[in-house]
Amino acid sequence: MPNLHIKNASLSYSNKPIFTNLCLTLPANQWTCLLGASGVGKSSLLRLIAGLAFGHGAQANGDITSSDSLPVHHRVAWMAQQDLLLPWLSVIDNVTLGCRLRKEPLSKDKIEQAHHLLRSVGLQQQASSYPRELSGGQRQRVALARTLMEDRPFVLMDEPFAAVDALTRLKLQDLASELLADRTILMITHDPLEALRLGHSVYHLQGSPATLTEPLYPQGSAPRSLDNEQLMALHGHILEKLRQEDV
C-alpha cells in the first residue's frame, strides 16, 4: 500500500483560518489517529484529503499525493460515525452498494466476495436482513464490510465507533484493526484510549488556526490490550492535556 502525503493543507471559512499549511504523512499499513477538541477542524481535514466539496465561503487548498504517484481522491474509502446504510436495501445489497452506484455488473465473484466479507465481520446469517433488524454494532460491522468491499488503499474514518456502547466499541476496534491492517488509515476520534489502542501514531490537532502536535507512538502491536501500562499512562497524560485545553 502507498503512503499518503498531505502538504500545505489550508482551510478558511469566510476568511477565518481553520488551519494553515498543515503537513502530515500517513504511512502505509499503519493507523494514524487524530485527536482534537470539537470544532478544531478534524473533519474538515478529512474532507480536504478526500477531495470533497466545501460549502460557500470556504477556501481550501493543499497537495494530497500518494507515494505511488497515482491520483488519491478516487482511491479513498470513508467510514463515518453514522453507518449510512440504506434502509430499503438488505445487508448484502448495502455491502455491494458501491458497485451498484457505479453501475458495475455484480458478477458472481463480487457477490461471493461480499458474502466472504460478511463472514469476516460475523454477519453471514444476516445477509438478507434489513438494517432496521440489526443492532448499532451490527450495522457498523456492515459498514466495515462495505468499506472493505470498496478495497481502497486509503481509509478515512471519522469517529467510526462513537455511536456504540463501550464493549461493542472494543470489539469493533479489534475487528477493524485486524481487517484494515494493510491499509493507509487516518482515524479521527474523541476517545484517547481508542487512538492509543489502534494507532501507530497519535496526533493532536489544536489551536486556532489549528496545528498538529508531535505524534505519540504507543508501544506494542495494535489492538493494544487495556492492561498495557504504557497505554494507560499515556491515556491519563492525553486526558489531562485535553482538560487543560478545554479551560
Ligand SMILES: Nc1ncnc2c1ncn2[C@@H]1O[C@H](COP(=O)(O)OP(=O)(O)OP(=O)(O)O)[C@@H](O)[C@H]1O
Ligand atoms: N460550512 C461552514 N461554514 C462556516 N464554518 C464552518 C462550516 N463548516 C465547518 N465550519 C467551522 O469550521 C470549524 C471546523 O469544523 P470541523 O467540522 O472540521 O471540526 P471538528 O474538529 O471535526 O469538530 P467535531 O469534533 O465537533 O466534529 C468549526 O469551527 C466549524 O464551526
